[in-house]
Amino acid sequence: MFNQQSIDSLPVHQSTPSQASPALKGLRVIDFTHFVAGPLSTQTLADFGADVIKIEAPERGEDFRHYPTVDPAIPAQGGPFIWANRNKKSLALDMKSEAGLKIAKELIAQADVLVENFSSGVMDRFGLDYAACAKLNPRLVYCSISAYGREGPYADRLGFDPIAQAESGFISMNGYGDRQGVRTGAAVMDVATAMSATNAILLALMARTRDGVGQKVEVALFDTAILMTGFGAMQHLTTGYEPQRNGNVSPDTCPSGVFQSQDKPFYINCGNDKIFQRLFEQVLERPDLAHDPVLSQRVKRLEQRERIFQIMDEAFAKQPWSHWAPLLRAANVPHGQVRTLGEALASDEARSRGLVTRIPHPVKGWIPNIASPLRLARTPAVAPFAAPSVGQHTQAVLRETLGYDEDHIAQLQAEGAFGVASADAVKEAS
Known part of the structure; x- marks a missing residue:
């Protein structure tokens, strides 16, 4: 359960006032992502004004919603999920239904960006691969985030952050020399991949301003992990040097490391x-x-x-x-x-930067928020709103974005576009 007393002690998030429109206002993003790398990337777009519509399965939503800590009052909005999904709308669609798929295609036809990080082949089975989506919308920037790319002999492999750390050589470089290497506690490869995906999307959008044509964008976890080995990779390629594990000591500078005062x-x-x-x-x-x-x-x-x-x-x-x-x-x-995470979040440095605040939540009243590290003076991040509940914006998206009337929505419900429970509810009401 969230510690509401601690949350209430946080300062209320203060947005930077600006006369200019948000940097990405008017940009529509269709978000087929889950877990970390994909959602964190689309959240950055949402933070700066993009209209991000997250499409997820009805009722349960994506699995990351249920990662701990989860408050019983908001069971599908655990801490990890709300960290990576603020400022988005949630549209609950049964993509296995013909009606649900039709809605997705209508959204894609008018979108600027599509981001997906399913296993290879999933979007193809939906008929939503890049070639198909480009026919619906030639201006679409279509970003695929995967473990090893969408083509080649390893395209079918599943991959998560610690696997990328292991296979890239990153783990071999970290820890102490007298024992096995260690992974980082934080999912640094996922976070770095999210940043790379956001950069790639923005580059593709800049290219589109010149000729009006979208393109396919790919970002792979393994590729990013190789980059994250730092200049050690080039040291190896130029000299054959194999980076060693040095614990907290730097192999390049001295004195660099952890020291102990009387108390800390x-x-x-x-x-x-x-x-x-x-x-x-x-x-x-x-x-x-x-x-x-x-x-x-x-x-x-x-x-x-x-x-x-x-x-x-x-x-x-x-x-x-x-x-x-x-x-x-x-x-x-x-x-x-050398701080604990709790000490870092409560530090004077974090407070002076306005990094940890609280924002309104429709059920809890307030939830904590970690601000975007990107600071734009003229077009700052938008005022944050909490990550959505499953399907929270389904009706609004259908009415306001696609222009559906009540009869059309009821028909789609009956056809199972929003899941079995939704369809059953329509039948009982009729």
């Missing part, structure tokens, strides 16, 4: 010689080491990491974090407390 752990990253000199002269009060002819050179420091770390460990252990934090900041040494 913190991270320091000395990315160059000048930072090292400021750290030892202004913070640790060791000018002799700051200007040592050997230690003042980055490569030489790497060779004497254990000695340097021992000196720092002994010094930092003498005072609490409240003593060291202002000194590190004054000396302009990159540093940060």
